[in-house]
Amino acid sequence: MTISAQQRGIARCNDCGKLSHLQILDNKIAAACPRCGSALSFRKPQSLQRSWAYTLAALALLIPANMLPILTVISFGQGDPDTIMSGVVKLWVSDLQAIAAIVFIASIAVPVLKLIILVILMLVVQLQLPLSRQQCTVLYRFIHFIGRWSMLDLFMISILVTLVHLGNIATVESGPAATAFAAVVVITLFAANSFDPRLIWDLDND
């Protein structure tokens, strides 16, 4: 039997990690961490509501991000716009399978997987599903680790747009999906940051 800090009335500061005794008061006077002055709470405030809001917003933005063109390579005045997926397919058929796989993982697999895992974790907490707490925590760490790699496509666009700027021989232009995709990446990062993994373990405690 393990005892959580919350059961002892101890809150861990989100910013500096210091433990403090925290009494739940009826009137919501925000207690401040004695070491760094941040607001103290047992769990991240409104963790589930915020995560759901961000996750749903990101899911909606996935549609324009994947349907609209993200990049147009114009050579000798001609060029057709590429979506994320058609860019991957083009790389694959031009015998660049390794790069195609990297772009596919970073731009399609990571955002989708991340949102699916977040939905699973939130459902585990809300419906008290009997999934292994260890495995849920591993999933939570996994989405934190991989989330930043979705930025790959955006960095690559900024590199290509500048590098291939050769007048009428060849230019690269970014499309409207780039902004939508950037929003997906940022909002999923917010969603993962608002989720509190301690909520999963709280299911065992009471």
Next chain:
Amino acid sequence: MVEPSHIPQDLTACPDCDMLIQTLPSEKHLEGHCPRCNAVLWYSAKHTDTISFAAAISGLILFYPAITLPILKLSMVGQRGSNSLIGGIYRMWLENEHSLAALIMLCSLIAPFMHLLLTAIVCFSVRINHFPAHFPLWIKYIRWMQSWSMLEVYAMGIIVAYVKMMHDGEISVSGGTYCLSALLVCVILCSQYFHEELVWQHWEKHKTA
């Protein structure tokens, strides 16, 4: 109501599962894991701020060449093009992708720079034992900047762009790539050897009341 005095120093709560854990003094030298969820609770911490201070200073010196020197050079049918990190942000801005330019600037320029700068200032303050008024704020900003600093992803973006353009023209790696790689090593060393908890404890002990 906050009463910090009743909690013993050797008690920690796991950040991922909130389990209360007694840490033994002998364990201070090793990397400690949570017995329930396996979260990393503490790292070994010997002479660490020296390495992160040195890495932060070297990174700051490398910063200007890394963002201004050309990263890749491309030549197609007699025409030449090149790109630098700052040039990429500027071009996105010119093409009216303002939000995208701002995001790329944050992740590849502002966050890594502020991360290195703040780490250098914090390590220096600890060394000379002089703590300015906003010291706790700076430690918090280090963590925030670290989470938005994505230079390693940018480096992967260079590799992908290189391979993608390989068949279309003559592409070559330029000076900016070497500076960026060295800068990346500095950023990684700087964050790996920075020990936040020790800095907090040091500050708590020595701050002028």
